Amino acid sequence: MITDHDVLVLGAGLAGMRAALEAARAGADVAIVTKVHPIRSHSSAAQGGINAAIAETDSWESHAFDTVKGSDYLADQDAVEAMTQEAPRDIIEFEHMGVIFFRGPDGKLGTRAFGGASQARTYFVGDITGQALLVTLYDQILKAGVKVYEEWFATALHMEEGACRGLVALEMVTGELHLLRSKAVIVGAGGLGRLYEPSTNALICTGDGYALAYRAGAPLMDMEMVQYHPTTLAGSGFLMTEAARGEGAYLLNSLNERFMKRYAPNKMELAARDVTSRAEATEIGEGRGIDGNVLLDLRHLGPDVILKKLPQIHEMALDYLGIDMVKEPVPVRPGMHYQMGGIKTDVEGATPVPGLYAAGEVACVSVHGGNRLGANSLLDTIVFGRRSGKVAAEYAKNTPASTGGEALLRNEQERLRELLARPYTGETNAGLRLELATMMDELVGLYRVEAGLREALDKLDGFRQRYETIAVGDKGRIFNQALTFSLELGHMLDCGETIIRSALIRTESRGAHTRSDFPERNDKEWLKHILLARRGEGEPELSYLPVTITRWQPEVRTY
């Protein structure tokens, strides 16, 4: 089946739905394509809050500076300025849509403290802020009557004369492949956490958006910048929100010591995430951990704060570890959480590929640079979701409809047919995924070194060859998740390769990227972005872009 729209949005988390809403408001015929129902999107897992300088005592400049410093000066400052200036209005708009933000005694929005911020500017709904924003936005999508292709899995972008003009997607319930044509495509397909084991990310975060855009020729930028969150639950790796520390929780080592005093004497537990994660790793590495973990202690906050402001993490610790935070500290460790890099876009969300836009975690504007501040990711999704929706709708107005694409549809049909026809070898995609993800955590994780990265690249090459032979363990048409998982693993392999290559190229330590063999930040050589673009088979094409600096020159970064 072939269907036409003005704008297609791939992904239905906060960035995708915000983009779709804005494009619809601009009069475009917009449709969302998503492999899961919008409400299942991983935006719902964002717990702590969303940043903006709204209070009279605050300023966007202060928010912007904290963001730039947090990024270890790799963020583009024009983009950060745009985001922090527009943050208050975008958050207020969500309040007008009905989000039940926490209020102060005067009935105005109230804040909590968060890491790396010079003042409390995080707005929140308990510890379910992402979920509260997501359901409200979904309900706005319903109200606006935006078409949603739900449980449709995108397999390729449709390119016509170098421009993106739609996509091919698998309707999971029927097993049918469709060509959806459009004048513009906005990718808001979220992160790639499944490429790492363990990770805080959901099983659906498989880097689909990065890979589809990369295969269509869009460059990926700063892919080496992978964030490890300081507090993920021992065992399962589930996220324990930074809001716990924002509310005053301590990090303790086996000596019952608030060890952050050695690493960030001023901000203590509320240093930036890269700093805190490395501090934990050092403590654990030097023998002051507890079974490979440190402790997150909330007891002194009292049951009222814990149960009212952090009910979800209280429930999770109880459900998955049997620990009641009111009475006991919880073992936590750094765990892979977020990809700062992504599809390179300008400050409007446009990629270098005509007709292709991106927003949210999958995009790299870059507002997070080398390290994202907590509660800036929700902000990123709604600001750049809106911006990209607007410009994509405008672009669509002056663009003729696509008429081609049948060849791509046939190619994709053939590709999937061949994939399904592969004979069993005894090897499974799940097994390969686990090997890949464990390898990424080990060799391309918190600490990296050239030899390890070279080994990772070799291993990845071997994984690719094995991947090409693995059979799909379900030959059916209807809701064939073995098939989509196989496609997802292909996406993860592409993402993994760009991360490893970028990590090898950047011979310095900046933000989340720590090279043990190059422990210092090197502004003279590395105040620039790394871009990788696929040009046919073989190695990707490397290019650099200078960091945009408007007002904040790089300084030594301490907390």
Add this chain to the structure above:
Amino acid sequence: MQFTIEVGRFNPEGTYAENAVPGAPFPAPWDRSPARRYQTFTVDLPEHAVVLDALIAIREYQDQSLAVRCACRSAICGSCAMWINGHANLACKSKLSAFTQDGKTRVESPPSMPIIRDLVCDMKPFWDKHLAVKPWLQNKQPVPPPNEEYRVSNAAMEELIQEVSCISCSACLMDCESFAVNPDFLGPQALAQAFRYAGDPRDAETKERLAEYSKPGGIWDCTHCYECVTQCPKGVAPLEQILKLRKMAVDAGFTDNAGTRHADAFAESVRDSGRLNELTLMPKSVGFFNIVGQIKTLPSAFNLIRAGKFPPLIHKAIPGVNRIKTIFERVGGRFK
């Protein structure tokens, strides 16, 4: 630790493993749901593992054709609600050790929802109901300027956090007894969201909402079976929200419906006689002047007579009924 899982399989394409044994048809009112085939798997997992861990282990290493929706694994995304031992639960929140009965755990797609494949049901009834309550803010005018929020108390916002905690997993609807016999019932989740907006001080259409929700299929079609309260994994307690909506609707004057008349007949009977007058309950609920409605109740009356359950024709008050009247007066409200 070894766990045994019995998985209800369904494949519209008709392909099943040899050891998938046909199960008995579901009992009424679910007898139209296709019978499943049950396939037994053994998995080796830590003691604290949840049902979803077992399903993922099966899908990854034993049978890749097992269809199951899941994403976050931590009771946030709402994907994995299914029947576990005959009741709706999130697979990611249900410990295997707690759900092992007679040495095994049985999981299947609930027969109360249409089925797509294996553990994947068609959520259309759920989302249609969600949409039907107009789940969006109808902004109170004037909307504050773009740089200003509505001024409301934190208490008013906290009042709604219970409903906002809903993850749309549909566990409540899957086990709703009213929905099981009446597909038109809006159901627990949609009505909890109805309260979330009707109870929002920033909403301008509370009255219109209450009028809408008071119609057949709405708030008065809940039978208080408490399944939704028991099954909700997030403490939303939809029934409690439905009761709040009923009070709001009656207070707003939406009383011309069978539900309110039924509740009124209960209250009046208890006030006046100290106990329930079952003889007048049905006619009063239907409305005395609703001749067609009255005639429709006749078969029920005959059934009661045949079963020997028809109430006594003379209804006597209990001794000391005046003291009950005093309680009504003290409580105040519509029946003092």
